[in-house]
Amino acid sequence: MYDSGKIIPGLIIFVLFITFPIWYNQFDAGAAPKLEMPTEAKQCVLPAAEMRANHMKLLNQWRDEVLRDGDRKFFEIEGKRYQKSLQNACMKCHTSKKKFCDSCHTYASVSPYCWDCHLAPVE
Amino acid sequence: MKYTFPLAAVIALVLIAWIGSQIPGMQYLFGVAIPYLAMAIFVGGFCYRVAHWGKSPVPFRIPTTCGQGYSLPWIKHDKLESPVNTSQVVARMFMEIFLFRSLWRNTKSEVHPGPKVTYESSKWLWLFGIIFHYSFLVVVLRHMRLFLDPVPGLIQFMEYGDSILQIGAPTMYLTDAGIVLGLLFLFGRRLVNPQVRYISLANDYFPLFLILGIAVTGILMRFFIRTDIDITAIKQLAVGLVTLQPVITHKIGAIFYIHLFLVSVLLAYFPFSKLMHLGGVFLSPTRNMANDNRMRRHINPWNPEIKPHSYAGYEDEFREFMVDNNIPVEKELPPKAED
Numbered sequence: 001m002y003d004s005g006k007i008i009p010g011l012i013i014f015v016l017f018i019t020f021p022i023w024y025n026q027f028d029a030g031a032a033p034k035l036e037m038p039t040e041a042k043q044c045v046l047p048a049a050e051m052r053a054n055h056m057k058l059l060n061q062w063r064d065e066v067l068r069d070g071d072r073k074f075f076e077i078e079g080k081r082y083q084k085s086l087q088n089a090c091m092k093c094h095t096s097k098k099k100f101c102d103s104c105h106t107y108a109s110v111s112p113y114c115w116d117c118h119l120a121p122v123e
Numbered sequence: 124m125k126y127t128f129p130l131a132a133v134i135a136l137v138l139i140a141w142i143g144s145q146i147p148g149m150q151y152l153f154g155v156a157i158p159y160l161a162m163a164i165f166v167g168g169f170c171y172r173v174a175h176w177g178k179s180p181v182p183f184r185i186p187t188t189c190g191q192g193y194s195l196p197w198i199k200h201d202k203l204e205s206p207v208n209t210s211q212v213v214a215r216m217f218m219e220i221f222l223f224r225s226l227w228r229n230t231k232s233e234v235h236p237g238p239k240v241t242y243e244s245s246k247w248l249w250l251f252g253i254i255f256h257y258s259f260l261v262v263v264l265r266h267m268r269l270f271l272d273p274v275p276g277l278i279q280f281m282e283y284g285d286s287i288l289q290i291g292a293p294t295m296y297l298t299d300a301g302i303v304l305g306l307l308f309l310f311g312r313r314l315v316n317p318q319v320r321y322i323s324l325a326n327d328y329f330p331l332f333l334i335l336g337i338a339v340t341g342i343l344m345r346f347f348i349r350t351d352i353d354i355t356a357i358k359q360l361a362v363g364l365v366t367l368q369p370v371i372t373h374k375i376g377a378i379f380y381i382h383l384f385l386v387s388v389l390l391a392y393f394p395f396s397k398l399m400h401l402g403g404v405f406l407s408p409t410r411n412m413a414n415d416n417r418m419r420r421h422i423n424p425w426n427p428e429i430k431p432h433s434y435a436g437y438e439d440e441f442r443e444f445m446v447d448n449n450i451p452v453e454k455e456l457p458p459k460a461e462d
Contacts, residue, residue: 001177002424010405011170018166021270021365029366030272032359053349060292108354109274109282113289 033103038093098123129329133336137381144380153380155369161387168394173402180424184416187409205414212413255305258298269361299342306335340382351376
């Protein structure tokens with residue numbers, strides 16, 4: 001091979017770069033996040049699978065309806081009234097931000113801007 | 124049409140992954156086996172191609188020069204267009220690799236009545252080319268959030284910058300728009316420009332459709348088809364893949380397997396295609412050489428090694444035969460022992 005003094009180090013750098021996640025994690029897959037589920041409430045405003053996939057869309061929709069359109073209508077599930085609110089609905093049951101919201105968000109590196117306006121609960 | 128076959132191929136790949144991933148037990152094939160195989164082909168094939176290129180001898184410097192070469196002291200030397208030493212070559216290569224400088228020189232030629240030919244600068248290819256490539260780079264680096272645990276600050280920062288407009292939830296990425304826009308231009312150029320259309324082949328269209336398929340399935344998965352898209356399950360699989368202990372803990376939606384399968388196909392296809400310009404740009408002989416043909420002696424690497432052979436040596440080797448054939452010799456044969 002010609003210019004092997006340049007090509008081989010270049011290839012080694014390329015392969016190390018491509019396989020970076022292997023060296024970074026050091027064969028330790030880590031633990032999947034464990035959520036602290038509410039103890040009293042039995043069901044959420046939507047089924048769990050739907051909440052898992054679409055909770056951010058629901059919160060965004062509530063934000064738009066309440067803050068932009070002034071629509072603060074309550075909604076009812078099995079005779080219980082709920083407010084369209086992060087702190088007065090969601091966090092009534094999911095009381096801990098750290099043990100509920102953050103566990104997945106940190107794991108997947110998601111940084112929602114809820115807490116730019118809301119005051120995060122002191123924990 | 125040269126683009127119908129590649130389009131059909133990409134659609135077929137989507138259908139294979141879509142239907143295949145719905146068969147119970149096949150999730151490990153599409154989620155684990157095929158990605159590993161594709162990655163092995165990518166790394167192995169990439170190294171093989173680069174090593175293969177490295178074996179081609181380069182007898183002399185063949186840079187494309189587009190400026191005044193190094194000459195007499197009062198003639199201004201164009202250092203970037205006609206580099207004479209390593210640092211100037213590095214500067215030229217840097218501009219080429221990071222800024223796509225040679226595309227900045229792209230021209231459009233037209234024939235006007237007369238007939239008169241005109242050439243004018245056309246920077247669109249440069250603009251959309253650079254939007255596409257940098258968007259793709261950021262998209263790939265951003266995906267590292269799914270492979271690295273804990274996620275490094277640099278990746279988080281990149282993601283913050285990419286979703287800085289805070290449109291919708293999950294937030295829209297600028298690079299998602301950039302990569303689709305770039306791909307659509309690069310595809311449209313091949314349809315609209317008659318000269319480029321004429322020279323475009325199936326293997327020009329296939330990577331465009333394939334990457335467009337990857338981008339579109341990614342965007343659909345993030346914003347629209349979110350059924351069974353559980354990001355923690357996906358990250359567990361991704362981290363598992365790079366720590367060699369892959370697990371699929373929950374049911375993941377078909378759109379994820381389609382996305383992953385198209386990425387696997389792209390990785391496996393990469394070393395055998397024009398996409399190898401990722402490595403090739405570093406090894407292009409018309410860019411990475413100094414224009415120093417007249418300053419240094421360059422010896423052709425495939426010249427055979429010829430040892431000097433003097434007349435005296437020649438006579439020593441053939442003296443006996445020369446004497447036998449009555450050819451005059453400078454030094455006679457030594458007298459024979461029995462005489």
